Amino acid sequence: MPKSKIVRQLNIIDEKSSFAYVEAYKTLRANIQYVHNNNSGRGNVLMITSSIPGEGKSNVSINLAYTLAQDGKRVVLVDCDLRKGTLHRYLDIPALTPGLSSMIENPDDNSIKVLRIQKYGFCFIPCGALPENPSEMIGSSSMSKVLSKLSASFDYVICDTAPVNAVADTSILCRYVDGVILVVSHNEVTRNTVLLAKETLENVNANVLGVVLNKYDAKDAGEDYGYYSYYNYHYYGGEGYGEETKSE
Ligand SMILES: Nc1ncnc2c1ncn2[C@@H]1O[C@H](COP(=O)(O)OP(=O)(O)OP(=O)(O)O)[C@@H](O)[C@H]1O
Numbered sequence: 001m002p003k004s005k006i007v008r009q010l011n012i013i014d015e016k017s018s019f020a021y022v023e024a025y026k027t028l029r030a031n032i033q034y035v036h037n038n039n040s041g042r043g044n045v046l047m048i049t050s051s052i053p054g055e056g057k058s059n060v061s062i063n064l065a066y067t068l069a070q071d072g073k074r075v076v077l078v079d080c081d082l083r084k085g086t087l088h089r090y091l092d093i094p095a096l097t098p099g100l101s102s103m104i105e106n107p108d109d110n111s112i113k114v115l116r117i118q119k120y121g122f123c124f125i126p127c128g129a130l131p132e133n134p135s136e137m138i139g140s141s142s143m144s145k146v147l148s149k150l151s152a153s154f155d156y157v158i159c160d161t162a163p164v165n166a167v168a169d170t171s172i173l174c175r176y177v178d179g180v181i182l183v184v185s186h187n188e189v190t191r192n193t194v195l196l197a198k199e200t201l202e203n204v205n206a207n208v209l210g211v212v213l214n215k216y217d218a219k220d221a222g223e224d225y226g227y228y229s230y231y232n233y234h235y236y237g238g239e240g241y242g243e244e245t246k247s248e
């Protein structure tokens, strides 16, 4: 049987994007900045994850980094998916460009460069060569050192990750990040699956900042917005967690 190829498309915010799509990212940015400015000592390292593969973590990570950069923030996006990082493909960076895995192996080697993505105004660290022991590398003290250095050099460090229900790496990474954003794909994931992700994150005392509802089609849902899709963000911990919410 021929292998079916997964088509990966970057839905970047640009002049062709709907007003609602762009505004939803600005709202996400505003909420993150609010939390960061009022977080009583919490830092600037954010992790984007989801319950299962394909919910849009990498798309959300790139658009969030871009939106923060548009606001003049110094942002570095780090591909922490050491099993099948895909950010380099979205950002047109050659596979095997040295990145996070080399940095973890040699945390004091400053020759491994952080890449500047000129057209989006943020910096980028690809996953690099995929290691045989991703969980151990993500949980290592070297990883903590890499993130600490980045945290001191940038306003925001955005970590794109593997899905939390699928592998241990992501919950291990929680110990080194300041906040977690859970991407939930509309109509692609069950409530129980999202609740399992919530439980897994809670078990490692993750600081879950909120949920991004992705791939929500306002038109399909009979909303009167006339836009194709948009994101919504709400604080974790309120009533109705795991249910759909819609922004006005
Ligand atoms: N808001 C959106 N509207 C429509 N399609 C989307 C949206 N967000 C993501 N997608 C599509 O969903 C697919 C998966 O997106 P993405 O690679 O960002 O997910 P992921 O969670 O990072 O996946 P993985 O778990 O494999 O790393 C891609 O084809 C992407 O184009």
Ligand SMILES: [Mg+2]
Pocket: 057, 058, 059, 081, 086, 087, 160, 161
């Ligand atoms: Mg991804």
